[in-house]
Amino acid sequence: MGNVPTTVKHCLSYEQLIQDYPWLRRWLLLEEKTITGHAYPKFVKIVEVGPRDGLQNEKEIVPTGVKIQLIDMLSGAGLPVIEATSFVSSKWVPQMADHSDVLRGIQRAPHVQYPVLTPNLQGFQDAVAAGATEVAVFGSASETFSKKNINCSIDESMLRFEEVINAARERQIPVRGYVSCALGCPHEGHIEPSKVAEVAKRLYEMGCYEISLGDTIGVGTPGSMFKMLQSVMKEVPTSALAVHCHDTYGQALPNILTALQEVWGGFVTNLLLAGLTMTTVFFCLCPGNVQASQSVTLFYQHPETSMGVCVVDSAVAGLGGCPYAQGSSGNVSTEDVLYMLHGMDIETGVNIAKVIEAGDFICSALCRETNSKVARAKGRTL
């Protein structure tokens, strides 16, 4: 940058600022890797949804023993979170009728979470009785989808979830929130990003520790993903967000990549950095101000300064088709996500070979080919 005063250099270049004050990176929680001007998280947490979201779509009932073995193999692969089953009524989801047996039968690896779906208080109580230590609730950004899927409006579903979350809080059980139809609805079509943000905010404020934003019909593209995340990040800190991309239109990996990318502008960013410094100092003078600390967190995550989601949902072997496009793919394959992340030197703690093995196992049990391109290529390389 030549013969320019240091303060000006810092305003003009975030890279220069960080170079001269490396401690700033830690202070700003900037644990990122940079690949050509785009920062990425150093670590991405994979939430494996194959055993629940994947198998739930299977027409044939999968034996309990197979489900348990699948989950045990996935635990052995190093996945930090494995959605084990769902405590919905077996009348609606017969595939998950063996929920208690599955939860009791799996070998729980230390440091691995095994969340289960609990659509209502009854489900929550059954889950706890069966030993659940983390639960999940499923909201929707689309009224029509909510009514058709769980037979109630969004507001009514929030009331149900509030009961679950309150009961969970008493038992110190963390709750994860899902927002489906985040990028499109099979009934309503386009979904406004602000609606997704509104539902995400409600779940977060009710007490969900993480909100997974689901592209339920896989219609999203990096363009719509970016817009939706921009909107949601105004209401929920990025650190509490996850993306759940379906690959129905082949867009899952670029959508995930977009969510992971942190965007840093030059001058604007550094104005904001200066602003947040002053804001942080101010709020440090008011300890215990929860809303203030939330505002500061949101300020750090201002959409102009960062995307950087670092939690990704995926399903081994791409289990779980799209019920709205028969025969089309649904969940993105964990193997394909891992291949991309590891290729970018992003750590996940997961052994991809063992995930492929688990995928091979479940595909043999289901008598079908994997939906994972990585697994297919590895299986067929000369």
Added chain:
Amino acid sequence: MAAVLRLVNRGTLSSAMGQQYLTFSSAPKVGVRAGQALPERVKIVEVGPRDGLQNEKTIVPTETKIHLIDMLSASGLPVIEATSFVSPKWVPQMADQVEVMKGISRIPGVSYPVLTPNLKGFQAAVKAGASEVAIFGAASELFSKKNINCSVDESLQRFNDVMKAAKEAGVPVRGYVSCVVGCPYEGKVAPEKVAYVAKRLYSMGCYEISLGDTIGVGTPGSMIEMLEAVSKEVPISALAVHCHDTYGQALANILVALQMGIGVVDSSVAGLGGCPYAQGASGNVATEDVVYMLHGLGIQTGVDLSKLMDAGAFICRTLNRKSNSKVAQAVCKL
């Protein structure tokens, strides 16, 4: 505005139920991008009729090839690689090269490049009416030897003759570099080697260099490393990416290439063309899926996705197989 656009889109698309989802692949305004500096327009180079069909074991009838190319022309694709003037002894699928060139209905403003591995092929191509040609180098020595039976430098020497003749005839030449991030024999390929070959082709006179991830092993990480090395030697405006989807990474790789300023993408209708190095695995990225992503980013391509899907449906019916395009699979099953 979004509602108006949806109405407009629905009017122009067919009334089939699945088509409504294609409206998701149109951003409400130009310039809706993932916060990055993306090109406003991307040129799609359709390689299905050549790179795609070349991988078919059964010989595809000439009429089918011609009809496919004509349907692709009608979809608005600006470049369609029509055939290959290699010896039919090596590539019997392309034996009808002259009939195909003479049989297609050429749309003004659309290019129909053909492969010409040597001077003889070039001369035959020009005689058959070719007005643009392409030559194929490799960034891997072993791949070059096994694929075209000579070293990288020897192949570049052969291309000199083609370049010279093309220059005299005023025929533009596109250069391909294969194995840009990985080789089935050598493994990882050094970005500097890719840059060397790309630079040689560009200096020889190729107007554009298409960088091919031949076995689809690349990820955004290796892709960017390679593109950074190459762009030091060849202007970004002269680069294209040719990503294979064997490991499902193609669209992510294309996205990072666009973010680096690359504005030309090769793809194949219906994802025609498997990977000969991983039997049964996918190869070329599907044009439909690329166009869906680009339109969703507000990037113009000039391509009518609906008509493109018609072309894909036609060739898949003829080959009696399922499309490799996820967009096509999704839309057909709603």
